[in-house]
Amino acid sequence: MEVTTRLTWNEEKSLQKLLGSVSLSLLYKSSVHGCSLSKMFARCNHQGSTITVIYLPKEIVGVFIRGHYPTMDVNFGKPNSSFYFSLKNDETEIKTAFLNTTLQMDNEMLRAYHPNFKDIFSLIPNDSLVRLHSLLVNELRVNFKVSKYLECEVFRVEGIEDGNSYISRITGAAQHRHKLLANLRAYKPSEDLVSEIRILLLGPVGSGKSSFFNSVKSVFQGYVTHQAAVGSDSTSITELYRIYSIKDGKDGESLPFKLCDSMGLDEKEGAGLCMDDIRHILKGCMPDRYHFNPQQPITSRHPSFITSPSWKDRIHCVAYVLDSRSINILSSKMVEKLKRVQKEVLNCGIQQVVLLTNVTNYQEVLQDDFLNMKKCVTSGYKITEVQEMLHIPTSNILMVENYASELELNPLKDILILSALRQMLRAADDYLDDLPFEETDEVVGMSQLHTCD
Structure with missing residues (x-):
């Protein structure tokens, strides 16, 4: 038998x-x-x-x-x-x-x-x-x-x-993933200034902004989830401004950072996310679930417009999300629009990173130390292209492979996703640390006033 x-x-x-x-x-x-x-x-x-x-x-x-x-x-x-x-x-x-x-x-x-x-x-x-x-x-x-x-x-x-090298690899991957998760669960922003960090995802249509949020949420939930709608249409699937919280587990508490998803950038004028809306998002005036209209940006007359945003409402880090497969075929108009957006972000003094999505060789490259993406020949020239295009330090050019059609989590993917998120939070901390003394002093005073109330 x-x-x-x-x-x-x-x-x-x-x-x-x-x-x-x-x-x-x-x-x-x-x-x-x-x-x-x-x-x-x-x-x-x-x-x-x-x-x-x-x-x-x-x-x-x-x-x-x-x-x-x-x-x-x-x-x-x-x-x-x-x-x-x-x-x-x-x-x-x-x-x-x-x-x-x-x-x-x-x-x-x-x-x-x-x-x-x-x-x-x-x-x-x-x-x-x-x-x-x-x-x-x-x-x-x-x-x-x-x-x-x-x-x-x-x-x-x-x-x-x-044999043993493969087991060592998956053992090391799981251990590194665990350390990253523990690090991010223990993360706290500058408590005197803000209680949570806001990271704005900006990029061309279909670059993977919503997918990155889904991927981050999946890692912390423990299973693959698709809360934000994604697609590959020529026009932006995302029409609402969304401020997404991340919970630690299905019924866990919200972590002290939020991902802000926006309409995709379009090279055509009058299409996609417009510059005036970007300014209002950066300053914290844009309400959650605002419905974008490429022809008519939000104004202070909108009933949900936030007229007196706090530092918590503002954006603390901007992540330009770009598809790694199309870096070398971005049109001159799209590159020009990205530079215009970047100028607006720089004028606000906000820290910036680049998030390259659709990295297909992550399993091969992550065999050694799990942080070795930039040593890969196929990835190296893409990083150089982005660095020359946007003049962002290579340490702030991050690479991920989002969850799309998978049914289960992959520890190697998780490592890249969590590493990228950690670097974004570090950039946000740099932004808060660099605020002028009189502004931080004013925020602390307001915080203490509210506490007394």
């Missing part, structure tokens, strides 16, 4: 994708081969890299072990960059925790030891028990420390790309 896995098709595909399109071969199933560590060891020993999958009533947890299972009754060996994971039943989103742990098997349990946290993970087949350290509970977002499990399965992992 053939032994089959308890994993659903979606769950198995998610685990395979996490490891780079590998195949999984079932070695051990506790309900079939017996709930004892010795029987588990007999079937899994000397099988190479494995994934141990533990089924609980509402979720799945497990561990990827690089290399062979540890030898029975032998002291801890060398640290192993294994990783731990969790997913809700029949869902595709996987939470991961990457730790250098050493593994040991004795008569009762398979356990992982971490020098800072002692026993980080324990599997006790004889009692169908799994134990997690509180660190893993938090990282994997599960609701238990000790639990009985329904089933335990172990799979041999076959076809890992480049």
Whole structure:
């Protein structure tokens, strides 16, 4: 009788994708081969890299072990960059925790030891028990420390790309992504001046402004989402001025930065976002959900016009969003319009960055240090072109690959998206730090006055 896995098709595909399109071969199933560590060891020993999958009533947890299972009754060996994971039943989103742990098997349990946290993970087949350290509970977002499990399965992992180097790569990617997320979640702007940062996305029609917002939101939500409408029409899909908040998780609090999406720039006069509207956006006079009219910019007579904007309402960083595939074919009229916009932004003293979208070679370039896009030959000349066109420092020319038709998150894409957002916030901080003393003093005084009220 053939032994089959308890994993659903979606769950198995998610685990395979996490490891780079590998195949999984079932070695051990506790309900079939017996709930004892010795029987588990007999079937899994000397099988190479494995994934141990533990089924609980509402979720799945497990561990990827690089290399062979540890030898029975032998002291801890060398640290192993294994990783731990969790997913809700029949869902595709996987939470991961990457730790250098050493593994040991004795008569009762398979356990992982971490020098800072002692026993980080324990599997006790004889009692169908799994134990997690509180660190893993938090990282994997599960609701238990000790639990009985329904089933335990172990799979041999076959076809890992480049062996250990590939695992090191995805391990490093996940760790770097985690650090970026933690950094951005902890971000706070200059509290005496503003409580939140506003980043304005400007660029030609179809360059990826709305897609960038969707991508940022997706990373913080933990799954791909498409709140802002996107398209590839010759005229702008975006007709409303939108000030988008970003929540940390579906039901989490709003983070202290907002992305402001605008109508696309058009090379034709009287089409696309007009200069007068840009001025009002920069100064904080444009209300959320204002409907753009390329023929008639907003005026102070508009019922929702913000006549006395605070520093919080103003734009603190402008990101020019450009499609990396069309940098060298931008018309002279579009380049001239971009320079006009840039002059307006410079007159306001606002910091600027460039966001290049549709970077297709990100997987190849991010193999080493995850911040190496500018060393790629195909990307380098595009950065040079943009730098010469807009005279923006190369450190402020950022590259991303937005989420478009994907169904699942990719840690390498996330790294570029989060790195770009972090650089935008740093630019905004530079803008606030550079404000004249008398202006910052006035803002602080107003803030204190409101506090007294």
